[in-house]
Amino acid sequence: xxxxxxxxxxxxxxxxxxxSEENRLQTQLxxxxxxxxxxxxxxxxxxxxAKEIDKKATIKHVSNxxxxxxxxxxxxxxxxxxxxxxxxxxxxxxxxxxxxxxxDIIDTATAIQMKQGLDIIEKDLLKLIRTLSxxxxxxxxxxxxxxxxxxxxxxxxxxFKVAGYLSEAMRHLERLGQMRGRICVGKMSGAIGxxxxxxxxxxxxxxxxxxxxxxxxxxxxxxxxxxDRYAELVSTLSIFCTSCERYATEVRNLQRTEIGELAEAFxxxxxxxxxxxxxxxxxxxxxxxxxxxxxxxSFTIATMENMVLWHERDLTNSSxxxxxxxxxxxxxxxxxxxxxxxxxxxxxxxxxxxxxxxSAKGIIMAEPxxxxxxxxxxxxxxxxxxxRKASIKADTEGVLFRDVLLKDRSVRSCMxxxxxxxxxxxxxxxxxxxxxxxxxxxxxxxxLPSRKKR
Numbered sequence: 001x002x003x004x005x006x007x008x009x010x011x012x013x014x015x016x017x018x019x020s021e022e023n024r025l026q027t028q029l030x031x032x033x034x035x036x037x038x039x040x041x042x043x044x045x046x047x048x049x050a051k052e053i054d055k056k057a058t059i060k061h062v063s064n065x066x067x068x069x070x071x072x073x074x075x076x077x078x079x080x081x082x083x084x085x086x087x088x089x090x091x092x093x094x095x096x097x098x099x100x101x102x103x104d105i106i107d108t109a110t111a112i113q114m115k116q117g118l119d120i121i122e123k124d125l126l127k128l129i130r131t132l133s134x135x136x137x138x139x140x141x142x143x144x145x146x147x148x149x150x151x152x153x154x155x156x157x158x159x160f161k162v163a164g165y166l167s168e169a170m171r172h173l174e175r176l177g178q179m180r181g182r183i184c185v186g187k188m189s190g191a192i193g194x195x196x197x198x199x200x201x202x203x204x205x206x207x208x209x210x211x212x213x214x215x216x217x218x219x220x221x222x223x224x225x226x227x228d229r230y231a232e233l234v235s236t237l238s239i240f241c242t243s244c245e246r247y248a249t250e251v252r253n254l255q256r257t258e259i260g261e262l263a264e265a266f267x268x269x270x271x272x273x274x275x276x277x278x279x280x281x282x283x284x285x286x287x288x289x290x291x292x293x294x295x296x297x298s299f300t301i302a303t304m305e306n307m308v309l310w311h312e313r314d315l316t317n318s319s320x321x322x323x324x325x326x327x328x329x330x331x332x333x334x335x336x337x338x339x340x341x342x343x344x345x346x347x348x349x350x351x352x353x354x355x356x357x358x359s360a361k362g363i364i365m366a367e368p369x370x371x372x373x374x375x376x377x378x379x380x381x382x383x384x385x386x387x388r389k390a391s392i393k394a395d396t397e398g399v400l401f402r403d404v405l406l407k408d409r410s411v412r413s414c415m416x417x418x419x420x421x422x423x424x425x426x427x428x429x430x431x432x433x434x435x436x437x438x439x440x441x442x443x444x445x446x447x448l449p450s451r452k453k454r
Contacts (some may be wrong), residue, residue: 010292012337019326025067026059027109028081031213033057035100038208042201049092054086066399099198103313107225108186110325111215112168114233115274117329118176123238124336125173126448131344133444136162138433140437143426144353145364146263149393150262152364155357155426158261158348160433162428163440165247169360170444172240183233185216185225192312193221204302224310231303234324237332238297243453244339245293246285251342255283257354293439296331299324357426362401366391370404376414386410 002008006016021410040050056062062084065288071080079102097105135416140159145152178214188206189195195202196394210217218225266273266281272294273280292338303324305318357364368386373383390408394401411420 004084006327006330010334012333013122014113015117015131015330015333018113019329020158021064022059023113024066024109025062025081028056028078028105029062029110031105031186031209032085032096034081034209034212036095037212038188038205039095039098041208042199042205044199045095045098046092049089049095052089052092052405053096055097055229057085057145061085061088062262064228067264070194072370076102078105081105083318095276097307098204099190100188101197101223103224104188104190107218108188108213108215109196109207110211110321110329111184111186111225114182114329117333118180118183119124120333121240121329121336123177123377124174124333124340125169125240128336128340128343129166129173129444130342131403132162133441135159135343135442136166137348138436139348139350140434140441141430142348142350143357143430144350145357152360153431154364157430157437158350158353159437161250162343163327163437165243167446168243170440170447172243172321172363173447175236179215179232179236183229185218185229186213187218187221187225189218189221192223193218203300220248222309224309224313224317227303227307228319230321230325231300231307234303234328237328238300241293241296241335241413244335248283248290248342251286251346252283252290255286259356261349261356263347263349265347276325285342289335289342292331293337296328296335299328321351323414333444361394361399362424363391363394365401365424365426365429368423369411371422372412372419373411378414379409 009447036045036050036053036057040047040370049230060351062081066084066087067077067080069080070083071077074080074083079348082097086096130137136159138156138159139162142158144158144161146156148156150380186209187193188198188209192196195206198205207216224248251262251264253259255264256348264283264285271281273282273284302320306320306324309317312416370380370383370387373386374380386408387405390404390411391401393399394404402420
């Protein structure tokens with residue numbers, strides 16, 4: 001019976017395989033093999049034994065079924081894996097897990113899984129960055145209204161809006177790179193981290209194991225890798241997801257019928273928007289990923305609480321992490337891929353953007369008029385009051401803002417009709433939005449593996 005939606009609805013195979021039961025076991029076996037090899041180099045076990053352990057440390061020889069069978073008796077998952085591997089190694093089995101404690105294996109294997117997962121997340125971010133770069137460049141000059149507090153503000157371009165998302169995505173890529181070294185670390189230092197059971201060369205042995213596994217080293221472990229690292233990981237991935245929820249919420253808002261400036265791609269041949277309202281074309285992908293983002297970031301609370309353990313360790317983090325790490329990685333991957341799908345297929349309606357701009361009847365140009373009046377000697381505060389009263393009058397009476405201004409003596413005394421008409425043209429008040437968009441796109445493309453456009 002399938003219970004979790006990750007099993008039957010959400011998540012890509014590539015990411016789910018990393019956190020599968022099979023890969024978890026295979027990765028733990030890989031760590032046991034690395035430990036045996038390091039021991040043999042240090043001269044604490046025969047090289048032939050290490051070779052045999054390395055050969056048998058695969059799920060081809062050590063099955064999940066056998067591990068579960070032993071665990072049913074021992075009530076200890078790592079010891080069950082150790083016994084199952086030892087069985088396969090014959091006389092060499094007595095050297096398996098020498099000097100190690102359970103979390104030497106668990107945390108180091110988890111670090112490998114997290115490293116594999118972050119590799120996929122990095123690819124997802126780069127894909128999204130490429131898509132956003134192309135979209136921003138394509139619409140660098142596509143004029144639309146900017147909104148604050150849900151109200152019309154001043155003109156902007158859709159490309160500049162997307163450039164903001166692109167800049168944020170680049171910071172996420174930077175965050176991922178910065179945290180890798182802090183997250184992808186393991187330990188091989190035995191009970192409470194002192195390395196006592198590993199002998200006088202414990203530091204060298206731990207370094208050798210981690211180098212072989214291409215991981216960093218926990219500098220001063222307790223019995224576990226310190227969980228501030230996990231808290232940083234989950235918090236950072238949650239930020240990625242929440243950014244996507246921000247972008248998707250904007251798509252959802254701009255797809256509203258009364259706005260109609262954007263729309264998710266819709267397959268008119270087959271796609272159904274509603275089981276009863278046949279006309280509906282809903283932003284379902286954006287809505288879906290918004291919900292998933294809320295689930296993903298909810299795991300930050302449990303991850304923070306997992307930092308607080310008794311003395312050198314207890315077991316309260318273990319069961320929670322079995323849920324947290326697979327879910328957060330799978331959901332983050334799912335959200336980033338869906339966000340890319342939304343933007344790569346996004347339908348943009350420039351004409352509707354222009355219509356919405358014009359529906360303001362010029363009131364959105366209050367700021368440039370105020371700036372111009374102030375520069376002509378009226379003063380900033382005086383100009384603000386003139387423009388404020390004129391905009392309220394225009395809005396209340398439903399007339400053009402320009403016409404109200406032209407009837408104001410203080411305006412006519414320092415500004416010609418031609419000057420005012422230039423000020424009332426939204427295309428003349430985009431500031432440096434297109435140029436800023438170009439800069440962000442150029443910066444983003446420098447991060448991509450290929451400078452070629454899609």
